[in-house]
Amino acid sequence: MRVVIAEDNALLREGLVLLLTSAGHEVPGVAVSGPEIVPLLCEHRPDVAILDVRMPPTFRGEGLQAGLEARRLIPGLPILVLSQYVEETYAAELLGGGASGVGYLLKDRVGRVDEFLSALERVAAGGTALDPEVVAELLARRRDDPLESLTPREREVLQLMAEGRDNATIASMLVVTERAISKHIGNVFTKLGLPPSDSGHRRVLAVLAYLRQDGDASAARR
Incomplete structure (x- = not known):
């Protein structure tokens, strides 16, 4: 499976690359800022993209917006979004239109390697992966x-x-x-x-x- 990563935190970014390559997946490209994401995804057309919600330069949702734009250019591109906190607005925007192949996980979930890889594979196959805390927040509100x-x-x-x-x-x-x-x-x-x-x-x-x-x-x- 080919995975493109967009994450500005160097430690998490390199950790994701190591985790994925150790699991037998390929990482053909990584982005460290919002403007890099769409061109990178269009160039590599991966099986799935892992995107941080908030990316430089403004940290106001560049990752998610880039992902949505990429899905317009590459219909059906599977996207797994990572976020530090439960951000209901971003979750709703990602899930808008009844799209398939989408996921929204809190970054803490990456540490649970088996769960994370399972969620990533599910999204890549066109399924859905929502963090339990995100779901609980949506239900509670x-x-x-x-x-x-x-x-x-x-x-x-x-x-x-x-x-x-x-x-x-x-x-x-x-x-x-x-x-x-x-x-x-x-x-x-x-x-x-x-x-x-x-x-x-x-x-x-x-x-x-x-x-x-x-x-x-x-x-x-x-």
Whole structure:
């Protein structure tokens, strides 16, 4: 797998390169500032890009904006965004339009090597990878909404779905049967007013799109 990295922190950047090459992946290019990102991605057209949200020169979202621009020039380019903190606006913008092949992880997640590599491979394959803390923040910020009607177990399932977990993995993590998980997922979609779907990342993106839409409406009311 060919991976382009955009990260201004030298220690993290070199750590990512070492981690990826040690795992058998290729890193054909790295960017250390926002203006370098789009030309680098267009030149190498990698299988997936790892982008820091805030990059020089202004540290105001250059990485994400460059990623969005690159996806316009290279449709379907998988992007995994790294951020120091949970930034809801950036997460919503990245997930806008029901795009596939996207991820948003906190930088601390890189230290959990197996989880990080799994998330990267999932994004490269067209799936979704959302940091559990990002998902929890999105869920916590919703008010007067259908989530209040979910049972505690259904909320657990929803969160794991949003992280990109499949039914078998969710069942294993919650120590229940896949049939039970399918039932919980059906209940979640019904209560959220979303049509059931068996299509991996599409069902995740549908849930996230619903969360994002409500968040945008709440912001407009404020």
